[in-house]
Amino acid sequence: MSLEAGNDLESLIRIIPDFPKKGIQFLDLTTLFKDPAGLRKVIDLFYDKYKGKEISQVVGIEARGFVVASALAYRLGCGVSLIRKPGKLPAETISKSYALEYGTNEIHIHKDAVDKGEKVLLIDDLLATGGTMAAAVELLERLEAEIVGIAFIVELGFLNGSEKLGKYPIHTLIHKD
Amino acid sequence: MSLEAGNDLESLIRIIPDFPKKGIQFLDLTTLFKDPAGLRKVIDLFYDKYKGKEISQVVGIEARGFVVASALAYRLGCGVSLIRKPGKLPAETISKSYALEYGTNEIHIHKDAVDKGEKVLLIDDLLATGGTMAAAVELLERLEAEIVGIAFIVELGFLNGSEKLGKYPIHTLIHKD
Numbered sequence: 366m367s368l369e370a371g372n373d374l375e376s377l378i379r380i381i382p383d384f385p386k387k388g389i390q391f392l393d394l395t396t397l398f399k400d401p402a403g404l405r406k407v408i409d410l411f412y413d414k415y416k417g418k419e420i421s422q423v424v425g426i427e428a429r430g431f432v433v434a435s436a437l438a439y440r441l442g443c444g445v446s447l448i449r450k451p452g453k454l455p456a457e458t459i460s461k462s463y464a465l466e467y468g469t470n471e472i473h474i475h476k477d478a479v480d481k482g483e484k485v486l487l488i489d490d491l492l493a494t495g496g497t498m499a500a501a502v503e504l505l506e507r508l509e510a511e512i513v514g515i516a517f518i519v520e521l522g523f524l525n526g527s528e529k530l531g532k533y534p535i536h537t538l539i540h541k542d
Numbered sequence: 543m544s545l546e547a548g549n550d551l552e553s554l555i556r557i558i559p560d561f562p563k564k565g566i567q568f569l570d571l572t573t574l575f576k577d578p579a580g581l582r583k584v585i586d587l588f589y590d591k592y593k594g595k596e597i598s599q600v601v602g603i604e605a606r607g608f609v610v611a612s613a614l615a616y617r618l619g620c621g622v623s624l625i626r627k628p629g630k631l632p633a634e635t636i637s638k639s640y641a642l643e644y645g646t647n648e649i650h651i652h653k654d655a656v657d658k659g660e661k662v663l664l665i666d667d668l669l670a671t672g673g674t675m676a677a678a679v680e681l682l683e684r685l686e687a688e689i690v691g692i693a694f695i696v697e698l699g700f701l702n703g704s705e706k707l708g709k710y711p712i713h714t715l716i717h718k719d
Binding site for chain 1: 556558561562568570572575576577578580581582585598599602604605606608609610611612613615616617619620621622623624626629630631632633652655656
């Protein structure tokens with residue numbers, strides 16, 4: 366691992382072997398979120414990166430993405446918008462399906478979640494293969510938002526997910542090679 | 543509706559008829575969350591209520607509960623712990639099933655999410671029948687946490703959900719009768 370944020374954040378992440386299936390080393394961020402100094406440091410590092418950029422919405426992806434999106438939105442003084450699984454958002458949505466190793470997933474956003482031209486930051490807890498975030502990018506492009514950046518707490522570099530995210534600047538606190 | 547927090551918060555909530563099924567008037571809080579002043583006011587009102595109470599964890603319920611739990615935890619300077627649906631938490635959990643109108647739901651929390659005797663605040667976006675929050679209370683009691691309070695943005699008073707929540711003080715920003 367290489368760390369922009371120092372070893373202390375990494376030490377708060379718990380590795381769970383064979384979850385959700387055999388052979389996967391799951392990075393459990395709940396141990397980081399429940400640590401007061403850890404939660405504060407994550408949000409303050411993102412705040413320092415994105416303050417002054419006139420972001421008016423932080424857009425988080427269900428469900429762990431909501432944890433970081435909401436606190437950061439509060440810190441930045443902007444709103445938080447939600448990208449959710451099918452059937453969860455009650456008003457009119459646009460959606461995007463994307464392939465998984467087996468089967469497909471679909472994510473939705475309210476049509477009025479962001480305005481045309483609005484400056485948004487897209488955020489999730491972890492960048493793996495990038496399929497979900499690439500779908501989220503497409504949703505925001507269809508809404509004609511201005512994507513100022515894409516942020517993650519952790520990036521699994523060996524999965525090359527960032528290659529799916531095109532031209533947008535990516536910021537990650539912890540890079541795992 | 544009676545409002546402790548003033549009409550401005552209520553005006554940011556969108557009512558969606560017949561969601562998720564015919565006859566239900568769904569209160570859509572995404573329009574409140576995406577409003578910078580609305581998000582700020584919700585978190586600041588809860589902060590004013592709970593500051594100085596030595597809360598060390600705000601516990602949020604998946605998924606909209608994460609939005610308010612995380613920002614409030616950041617504001618209070620404490621951690622955020624997550625109560626989730628089955629299969630989502632990677633380490634050892636305890637769980638509670640509870641009845642719905644048709645069928646059952648089950649929620650989980652990591653066994654080490656909170657320490658014995660730790661002061662926690664339980665929070666969700668909306669109190670309806672109270673089944674989910676009553677299950678969450680039981681999980682925290684089994685972990686021997688000290689529940690300082692239970693908080694919601696909106697309470698649907700006509701469903702009498704607060705009666706399921708026993709002895710713990712409930713705080714709600716918007717009461718709908």
